[in-house]
Amino acid sequence: MRGLRKILAIAATLAALAVLNIVFESGVGGFQVNPYYARIIDLIGINITLAVSLNLVNGLAGQFSLGHAGFMAVGGYTATYVTVAHGAAIAGLVGGTLDGGAGAFVAMLVSLCCGAAAAALAGFLVGVPSLRLKGDYLAIVTLGFGEIIRVIILNIPAVGGATGFTEAIPLTTFFWIFVVAVLTIVIVRNIATSTFGRALEAIRGDEIAAEAMGVRTTRYKVLAFVISSALAGVAGGLSGQLFANPLNPQQLNFMRSIEVVVMIVIGGIGSITGAVFGAGILTVLPEALRTVDQQFPGLRMVLYALLLILFMIFRPQGLFGRREFGWSWLRLPNRTKIPVALSDAADARQHTGRRPVDRRSTLGGSDTDD
Amino acid sequence: MTDARGPLLLDMRGVTKRFGGLTAVKDLSLQVPRGSLFGLIGPNGAGKTTIFNLLTGVYRPTEGEIHFGGRRVDGRRPYEIASLGMTRTFQNIRLFPDMTVLENVMTARHLRSRQSLADAVIGTPRHHREERRTHERARELLAIFGLDGLADEIATNLPYGSQRRLEIARALATEPALLLLDEPAAGMNPQESRELMDLIRWIRDEFSLTILLVEHNMKVVMGICEQIQVIDYGEAIAFGTPAEIQRNPAVIAAYLGGGH
Numbered sequence: 001m002r003g004l005r006k007i008l009a010i011a012a013t014l015a016a017l018a019v020l021n022i023v024f025e026s027g028v029g030g031f032q033v034n035p036y037y038a039r040i041i042d043l044i045g046i047n048i049t050l051a052v053s054l055n056l057v058n059g060l061a062g063q064f065s066l067g068h069a070g071f072m073a074v075g076g077y078t079a080t081y082v083t084v085a086h087g088a089a090i091a092g093l094v095g096g097t098l099d100g101g102a103g104a105f106v107a108m109l110v111s112l113c114c115g116a117a118a119a120a121l122a123g124f125l126v127g128v129p130s131l132r133l134k135g136d137y138l139a140i141v142t143l144g145f146g147e148i149i150r151v152i153i154l155n156i157p158a159v160g161g162a163t164g165f166t167e168a169i170p171l172t173t174f175f176w177i178f179v180v181a182v183l184t185i186v187i188v189r190n191i192a193t194s195t196f197g198r199a200l201e202a203i204r205g206d207e208i209a210a211e212a213m214g215v216r217t218t219r220y221k222v223l224a225f226v227i228s229s230a231l232a233g234v235a236g237g238l239s240g241q242l243f244a245n246p247l248n249p250q251q252l253n254f255m256r257s258i259e260v261v262v263m264i265v266i267g268g269i270g271s272i273t274g275a276v277f278g279a280g281i282l283t284v285l286p287e288a289l290r291t292v293d294q295q296f297p298g299l300r301m302v303l304y305a306l307l308l309i310l311f312m313i314f315r316p317q318g319l320f321g322r323r324e325f326g327w328s329w330l331r332l333p334n335r336t337k338i339p340v341a342l343s344d345a346a347d348a349r350q351h352t353g354r355r356p357v358d359r360r361s362t363l364g365g366s367d368t369d370d
Numbered sequence: 371m372t373d374a375r376g377p378l379l380l381d382m383r384g385v386t387k388r389f390g391g392l393t394a395v396k397d398l399s400l401q402v403p404r405g406s407l408f409g410l411i412g413p414n415g416a417g418k419t420t421i422f423n424l425l426t427g428v429y430r431p432t433e434g435e436i437h438f439g440g441r442r443v444d445g446r447r448p449y450e451i452a453s454l455g456m457t458r459t460f461q462n463i464r465l466f467p468d469m470t471v472l473e474n475v476m477t478a479r480h481l482r483s484r485q486s487l488a489d490a491v492i493g494t495p496r497h498h499r500e501e502r503r504t505h506e507r508a509r510e511l512l513a514i515f516g517l518d519g520l521a522d523e524i525a526t527n528l529p530y531g532s533q534r535r536l537e538i539a540r541a542l543a544t545e546p547a548l549l550l551l552d553e554p555a556a557g558m559n560p561q562e563s564r565e566l567m568d569l570i571r572w573i574r575d576e577f578s579l580t581i582l583l584v585e586h587n588m589k590v591v592m593g594i595c596e597q598i599q600v601i602d603y604g605e606a607i608a609f610g611t612p613a614e615i616q617r618n619p620a621v622i623a624a625y626l627g628g629g630h
Contacts, residue, residue, distance in 0.1 A: 006493065187491050194490035194497060195476075195483040195504060198469075202477045205466035212426060212460075214452035214481035214544055223487070322468065 021175035045177035053231035062204025067142030069256035075233020079115030119233020164248025268318030385434030409595030478543035
């Protein structure tokens, strides 16, 4: 029963994405989506994958990684290189070409898998030594890793060096972007709601207690890191093969990593729903502010920064806090603080069967109790 | 089951722990029979918590061996020791913050959850079955500890006494053979301590546990422990039943600071 429902849900999602893909990529009956808007929606999809995957490490496991752009670069360049160098051959295996149909599909699938594998390997190599470190050290190591990757790429002429990987074949479509985004959300959500998600949350909360309760802390941190890196690699593969959007080292510097961190902070760190909204807001906001630039050139980024600062001042927990959107949205568990006085009173009653004295009444309502 | 002369569950043999020039535990041997309620007492700084940290793998002994259930466990990682059936509570309560009461207990079922990461990612029937079982077991434990009404509260918001009970419930969720309680009565009023004593005795019988207890509250220790080991400055100074310990001159001297 559950299996059947799941298959139906998968089929419905794929069908919906395929239909939307036609609308976005080629238009329907004279209706054409404005390419500018289509591009923004594509970028939202890629950013959703990045933000939700980073949320697994930074939000759920509580490890502060600043290297997401690095893993995106490793995966992106690998995937793009696979199609540039071997794409035609891979497409030929199924008797197709890179122009479309089964050939392009298989080439894209293989390239994204290669990107995921390369980024996962990078994640493993960076994660094993650095996840033994605590707190800020991981941020420093991952930040350094991202910069090293960027400098290495700058010096490889085969992938375009400083000019970027302009030979990339534009195989990325709306369909691919959103299949990956949905898949990322499902994977991260399923991990988060399982015993593994609780283990990661336990690591975030108290590593010593987590280990004492049987959680293999280092192993799970590395595991989360590897999965997160692999998904970032896929996002890189999508980004690099998007039409007229070649990967280049400048675009993958540490500011890109920080941008993804800001997405999950704005959305509410630890919340998948928050990461999705954060990715949306941070992709749209700088574009929406372009209208300001027409009148006051240069003001756009000032306003952007100001809005982020104001948001953090007035809603430091982010848009969603740690909560998730769900069908039970209206009856979420009450996670607000119990007033201490009230809980102590309840406890006292439970143990002595006596009602605690109301201090205010014994003071006769005087103002001195404040 | 509660035969105090039963086979040994825990056997510490000549364990020494040095931190640089400081010897926190010195040539200590400790034999805890299966099914017993065993007390470990000593004045402040005697090394009781260090012993717990040695047993649970937080520290590695400088010398000596620790055997648990017939296996040598010294030098193993804390999660391995937990999976072998030894769990603890902490002197300074260490609940998982921003988790609910229920989630705290469910987290500790991690060891007993028979599912792979792939099961969880795909959402296989096995995953759903295991999650349901985890939830049911956690609920049962909360009911036993009178915490079921607080299941959805954030654990660290509970009153102190309830947090201590929750820590015991969480430790029991790992299905241990040996439960180490580090000052469970700390911060409790006399009424709460009395309830705690009944609870400890009851869970020992109900879950066929062996319990090793570190406690400062002498009423609790003398009231429930069958055997007591007294340590001072990391060394064993006395061993016996509560009645024997209460009469032991070395113990009285250690606690009252006399004897010199």
